[in-house]
Amino acid sequence: MLTRRVLLFIRAKEVFMLPAQRMASVQPSYIRNILKATQGNNVMSLAGGLPDERLFPTRLLDNAARELDQNIEVYQYGLTRGLPALVEHLCAENNLPSDEQLLITTGSQQGLDLICRAYLNPDDRVLAEAPVYLGALQAFQLAQAKVGLIDATSKGPDLDQLEAKLAKGCVKFFYAVPDFHNPTGTCWSKATRIAVAELLDRYEVALIEDVPYRQLRYSGEHLPLVSSLMKGDFFLLNSFSKIATSGMRLGCVQATKKLLQPLITIKQASDLHTALPMQQMLLSLLQAPEFEGHIASLRHHYGQRAQALANALISQIGGRLTFNEVEGGMFLWARINCVNAVSLAQECLKNDLAVVPGQAFWPEGKAGYQAIRLNFTRLAPADLEKAVGRLSSAMSAL
Numbered sequence: 433m434l435t436r437r438v439l440l441f442i443r444a445k446e447v448f449m450l451p452a453q454r455m456a457s458v459q460p461s462y463i464r465n466i467l468k469a470t471q472g473n474n475v476m477s478l479a480g481g482l483p484d485e486r487l488f489p490t491r492l493l494d495n496a497a498r499e500l501d502q503n504i505e506v507y508q509y510g511l512t513r514g515l516p517a518l519v520e521h522l523c524a525e526n527n528l529p530s531d532e533q534l535l536i537t538t539g540s541q542q543g544l545d546l547i548c549r550a551y552l553n554p555d556d557r558v559l560a561e562a563p564v565y566l567g568a569l570q571a572f573q574l575a576q577a578k579v580g581l582i583d584a585t586s587k588g589p590d591l592d593q594l595e596a597k598l599a600k601g602c603v604k605f606f607y608a609v610p611d612f613h614n615p616t617g618t619c620w621s622k623a624t625r626i627a628v629a630e631l632l633d634r635y636e637v638a639l640i641e642d643v644p645y646r647q648l649r650y651s652g653e654h655l656p657l658v659s660s661l662m663k664g665d666f667f668l669l670n671s672f673s674k675i676a677t678s679g680m681r682l683g684c685v686q687a688t689k690k691l692l693q694p695l696i697t698i699k700q701a702s703d704l705h706t707a708l709p710m711q712q713m714l715l716s717l718l719q720a721p722e723f724e725g726h727i728a729s730l731r732h733h734y735g736q737r738a739q740a741l742a743n744a745l746i747s748q749i750g751g752r753l754t755f756n757e758v759e760g761g762m763f764l765w766a767r768i769n770c771v772n773a774v775s776l777a778q779e780c781l782k783n784d785l786a787v788v789p790g791q792a793f794w795p796e797g798k799a800g801y802q803a804i805r806l807n808f809t810r811l812a813p814a815d816l817e818k819a820v821g822r823l824s825s826a827m828s829a830l
Contacts, residue, residue, distance in 0.1 A: 474784045475781075475784045475785070475786060476784060476785050476786070476811065476815065476818065476819045476822065477785075477786040477807070477810060477811075478785065478786065478787050478806040478807050478808070478810075478811070478819055478823075479786035479787055479788045479805075479807060480786075480807060480810070481614065481762050481763065481807055481809075482678065482807065482809065482810045483673070483674055483677075483678055483730075483762075483809055483810070484733070484809055484810050484811075484812075485677075487729065487730060487733060488676075488677050489676070489677075489717060489722075489723070489726045492716070492717050492720050492722060492723065492726065493677070493713065493717070495716065495720070496712070496713040496714075496716035496717055496720075497713060499712075499716055500709055500712060500713070503712055505708075506708040506709050506711070506712045507708070507709065508708075509704065509705070510705050510708045511705060512535075512696050512699050512700050512704065512705045513531070513532075513534075513535055513536065513696060513705075514534070514535065514536025514684070514705070514706065514711060515536065515708055515711040515712060515715065516531070517712075517715055518536060518711045518712070518714060518715040519531045519534055519536060521715060521718060521719065522534055522684060525718075526686065528686065530689065532689040532692070533686055533687065533688060533689060533692065534684055534685070534686050534692075535684060535685045535692050535695055535696060535699070536682065536683075536684050536705075536706050536711060537682075537683045537684060537685055537699070537706060538681050538682070538683070538703065538706045538707075539671060539673060539681045539682065539683045540642065540644055540669040540670060540671035540673075540683030540684075540685075541567050541571075541683070542683065542699075542702075542706075543667075543669045543683055543684070543685040543695075544567065544568060544571045544640070544642070544669060545571050545574075546685070546695040546698050546699055546702075547605075547640060547667055547685070547695065548571045548572060548574065548575040548577070549575065549698050550694035550695050550697075550698055551604065551605075551694070552572070552575035552576075552577045552604060552605075553575075553576075554575075554576035554577075555576065555577070555578055556575075556577045556578070556604045557577070557578050557580060557602055557603045557604060558572050558577045558578070558579050558580065558603070558604055558605045558606075558607060559579075559580045559581075559582055559594070559597055559598070559603055559605070559606045559607070559637075560572075560579055560580070560581060560582065560606070560607040560608070561581075561582050561583075561584050561588070561589045561607075561608055561609070561613065562581035562582060562583060562584060562793075562794060563584065563615055563616065563765075563790060563793030563794060563803075564579070564581070564607075564793055564794065564795075565609055565614045565615070565642070565793070566615075566792055566793055568607055568642070569793070569794075569795060572607075573795070577604070579795055580597050580603070581794070581795075582594050582597065584613070584616055584618060585618075586618060586756060587618075587620060587621040587623070587624050588610065588618065588620035588621060588624035588625070588628070589608070589620075589624070589628065591624065591627050591628070591631070594606070594628065594631060595631055598631055598632075598634075598635040598637055599635065601635075603635070603637045604637070604638070605637065605638050605639070605640050606628075606632060606637055606638075606639055606640070607640045607642070608628070608639065608640070608641055608642065608658065609642045609643070609644075609645075610624075610625060610628075610641065610643070610655075610657075610658050611643050611645055611646040611649075611655070611760070611761070612645040612646075612648065612649075612758060612759070612760040612761025612762070612763075613761075614644075614645070614761070614762075614763060615763055615765055615788070615790070615793050615805040616763070616765040616805075617756070617758035617761050617762075617763045617764055617765055618756070618758075618765075619652065619655070619758075619759050619760065619761075620655070620658070621655075622655050622656070625655060625656060625657075625658045625661060626661055628658055629658050629659075629661035629662045630661075632662060632664060633662055633663050633664045636664060637664075638664065638665040638666055638667070639658060639659055639662060639664075639665075639666040639667070640666070640667045640669065641657060641658050641659045641666060641667070641668050641669065642669045643657065643668065643669065643670055644669070644670065644671035644673065644674055644683075645674060645760060645761040645762060646670075647674070647675055647727060648674060648675070648730065648731060648734060648760045648761055648762065649731065649759060649760035650731055650734065650735030650738060650758075650759060650760050651735070651759045651760070652759040652760075665687075665688070665691060666687065667685055667686070667687045667691065668685065668686040668687070669683065669684075669685055670683055670684050670685075670686070671683040672714055674762070675726075675727055675730065676714060676717055680710045680713070680714060681706075681707075681710070682706065682710055682711065682714050734762070734808070734809050736813060737808045737809060737811070737812070737813055737816060738757070738758055738764065738808050739757075740808070740813035740816045740817065741764055741806060741808040741816045741820070742755070742757050742764065744816055744817045744819075744820035744821075745764075745766065745820055748817075748820050748821060748823075748824045749820065749823065749824050749827065751769065752768070752769055752770045752827055753766040753767060753768050753769060753804075754766070754767050754769065755767065762807055762808065762809045763805050763806065763807055763808070764805075764806045764808060765790075765803055765804075765805055765806075766803060766804050766805075766806060767801065767802065767803045768802045768803060768804065768827075769802075770827065770830075771802075771827055771830040772802060772830075773789035773790050773791060773802045773803060773804055774789045774791060775830055776789065776804065776826060776827060776830060777789045777804065779826040779827075779829055779830055780822065780823060780826045782826070782829075783822040783823075783825055783826045783829075784822065785819055785822040785823060785826065787804045787805070787806060787823065788804060788805045789803075789804055790802065790803030790804060790805065792805075793805070
């Protein structure tokens with residue numbers, strides 16, 4: 433029979449091993465979890481935001497790897513801000529007056545996490561266009577922030593809603609993906625960009641502008657960054673996962689020196705610095721004369737696939753769903769007219785197809801309309817047609 437002292441010890445240990453309270457508000461990533469289900473040879477995935485590994489610049493990567501031995505210092509500890517040569521190159525590319533306005537991160541997701549940890553207190557208010565990129569939702573939930581949702585339109589966020597919520601005051605950030613929004617694929621109009629910049633300046637709210645898909649434009653005109661139109665504070669997040677390789681896990685944050693310093697302090701405590709060999713390889717890629725041709729190739733292939741997916745949806749599914757064709761990025765957002773999105777995603781898995789239901793892009797407890805997000809960059813056009821056939825069969829089964 434257990435003594436009272438032993439029972440007290442067991443109960444104390446149980447309490448000690450409980451997760452922190454902030455974990456209660458964080459929902460797991462549907463997308464990361466569903467990757468397990470897509471590992472089988474027969475499963476086709478329209479779910480994750482995956483680039484096509486067959487289009488990775490492997491020859492340039494091989495050259496970059498061979499050049500590492502010429503820079504033996506990259507195998508040593510380095511500066512938290514990033515590899516100096518890479519920081520200098522990116523500052524020049526982005527016309528930044530000082531290398532103290534840029535921080536290299538382990539993917540742009542880390543940049544968002546650092547911003548949240550540096551600037552958000554529990555119950556601080558953040559606004560975001562709904563539906564919301566799932567990684568951003570998780571970062572805000574982990575910071576215990578209150579996320580206010582602004583409805584998305586075909587031209588960007590609903591400006592009346594945005595102004596009404598800004599006017600209430602006490603908003604810390606507005607988080608946005610203006611170029612080929614994840615998950616909807618929408619590209620904000622120039623008029624919307626100007627209006628959002630003016631509203632944020634007027635109400636003195638900082639912008640977190642996330643632009644991982646900006647270089648993947650397949651049609652339409654090049655538009656200015658929203659942050660470039662502002663006078664006030666902003667953070668600009670960028671990623672190299674979509675144009676180099678996703679496995680390198682490299683991104684960067686641009687902001688003023690004053691705004692970046694708290695992020696650097698937290699990164700020092702978090703991981704010291706992003707892996708230097710990966711940074712050196714990225715620098716070699718960016719400096720290679722052939723790299724612009726690689727990006728042009730991505731635009732060509734992904735543009736064809738976006739059109740192939742749209743054509744297949746129209747021909748095989750027709751009026752059972754509606755969508756707007758996209759000008760760039762990696763996703764097409766389809767509203768469903770006939771079935772429940774979560775049930776459809778489950779039925780698709782029975783048909784060896786993975787899709788993401790729209791509800792994954794709303795905070796838990798918030799009702800999202802019936803939609804699915806479809807990725808078109810991973811599969812070739814012929815495979816996209818097959819995947820849509822499986823989607824059609826799943827819809828018919830329901």
